[in-house]
Amino acid sequence: MFINAGTTPITPQRAENWMNSKQIRPDRCLVTGATGFVGTALCAYFDEQRQQQYVPLVRQARQATSLRARWPQLAVGDLLDPRHVRQALEGCDAIIHLAHGGNGPQATRNLLQCARDSGARRFIHISTMSVHGPRPGPEATREETATIGRYDHDYSDSKAEQEEMVQQAHAKGELEATILRPTIVYGPGSHFVLQVAEEARTGVVSMFDHGSGICNAVYIDDLCRAIDAALTSEKAVGEAMFINGEESISWGEFIQAFASLGAPHAELINLSSLEAIRYWAEQRPAPSKTVLGRIVAKLKRSLASPPPPPSFPPLGRVERETFPIFFSNDKAKQLLDWSPQVDFSTGTAMTRAWFDSKGKPA
Known part of the structure; x- marks a missing residue:
């Protein structure tokens, strides 16, 4: 406070x-x-x-x-x-x-x-x-x-x-x-x-848990x-x-109110927030305990092939x-x-x- x-x-x-x-x-x-x-x-x-x-x-x-x-x-x-x-x-x-x-x-x-x-x-x-x-x-x-x-x-x-x-x-x-x-x-x-x-x-327009979150x-x-x-x-x-x-409106109400601006007949699909959170937790690399380890990990990421498209929207959106x-x-x-x-x-x-x-x- x-x-x-x-x-x-x-x-x-x-x-x-x-x-x-x-x-x-x-x-x-x-x-x-x-x-x-x-x-x-x-x-x-x-x-x-x-x-x-x-x-x-x-x-x-x-x-x-x-x-x-x-x-x-x-x-x-x-x-x-x-x-x-x-x-x-x-x-x-x-x-x-x-x-x-x-x-x-x-x-x-x-x-x-x-x-x-x-x-x-x-x-x-x-x-x-x-x-x-x-x-x-x-x-x-x-x-x-x-x-x-x-x-x-x-x-x-x-x-x-x-x-x-x-x-x-x-x-x-x-x-x-x-x-x-x-x-x-x-x-x-x-x-x-x-x-x-x-x-x-x-x-396609996605929402989490049937849009039940508070907006x-x-x-x-x-x-x-x-x-x-x-x-x-x-x-x-x-x-x-x-x-x-x-x-107090729901995210489902918010999303449905504005989805038609982009496409009047877009399909609404439901996603599981628990599955999304689990997915993003698995994508997070384990923290390195040493400076050298962090440098090596960063180098490996820079040389690696581009990752596939994510299976879920960003974690920030899931939480929001x-x-x-x-x-x-x-x-x-x-x-x-x-x-x-x-x-x-x-x-x-x-x-x-x-x-x-x-x-x-x-």
């Missing part, structure tokens, strides 16, 4: 802010990961609302060339280069950290350091429900009893490490942090939607509204919370689609004065409309 209510020092000014109906909005915020699915939608939301000034951070200069017409205020830079980060933060008093990648912890470390040096106080860190592992118990349904850990998954372990960095910086008084843990984010352009549609185009899904617009609310909520400072939809619990969004409702506005039926219809307008997956 992140910082509990009561551990953040309450100054008279902050106490007064809590009582005011009008919250203080940052002058300008830096948005990392601005060209990703969530980042693009968030910037479009800010443009539509016309209430929040922002600077989208674009990593590659060639991207910037095509994006300047839309975002004349964009900054170009790599989060792994502190010089770029300091330049991007000029004039910003808040940060929305959406970027993630193979060097996520170092990028976050640089961003936190530069935020402290520049005086940017508000830090909205976008994490993930995955920090609670692939099969959390019922205690994880609420933030007060959920714990983060390491589960030998590159993405979730990296996100957990970054959460701890943000928590430590907040505890030291270097910034005012809020951590949001979105669930499965769907909508126009969502990877999860396109993955189902792409599989359907092969003529924690939140529509992209509702996530954008939650991020915006976190920028101005004093009550959310020093807290972590799930951002989830209102309905057999998820056992539904995350509560009560804390976000209370602290952000926010609630989901898009139910799954409406979100599905809007995603279908976008897909039809594109004519094919992006």
Whole structure:
């Protein structure tokens, strides 16, 4: 769990802010990961609302060339280069950290350091429900009893490490942090939607255990509204919370809702999660105990013939689609004065409309 209510020092000014109906909005915020699915939608939301000034951070200069017409205020830079980060933060008093990648912890470390040096106080860190592992118990349904850990998954372990960095910086008084843990984010352009549609185009769509796993899904617009609310909520400072939809749907419902986007008559087939997990366990090489052994094993793999196509979808998908619990969004409702506005039926219809307008997956 992140910082509990009561551990953040309450100054008279902050106490007064809590009582005011009008919250203080940052002058300008830096948005990392601005060209990703969530980042693009968030910037479009800010443009539509016309209430929040922002600077989208674009990593590659060639991207910037095509994006300047839309975002004349964009900054170009790599989060792994502190010089770029300091330049991007000029004039910003808040940060929305959406970027993630193979060097996520170092990028976050640089961003936190530069935020402290520049005086940017508000830090909205976008994490993930995955920090609670692939099969959390019922205690994880609420933030007060959920714990983060390491589960030998590159993405979730990296996100957990970054959460701890943000928590430590907040505890030291270097910034005012809020951590949001979105669930499965769907909508126009969502990877999860396109993955189902792409599989359907092969003529077959698979699901595990008859689609009985719980799908924690939140529509992209509702996530954008939650991020915006976190920028101005004093009550959310020093807290972590799930951002989830209102309905508990099954993965079978999710898959069937979007399979027809790729092929209206694709065949639905059922796979056993136990067989898939057993299969992937057998594919994992036994760990070598010595450095030389690891080098030899790596060399053998590089010289070996290409392996046959896997018999099952990736293990990450198996774990995702057999998820056992539904995350509560009560804390976000209370602290952000926010609630989901898009139910799954409406979100599905809007995603279908976008897909039809594109004519094919992006």
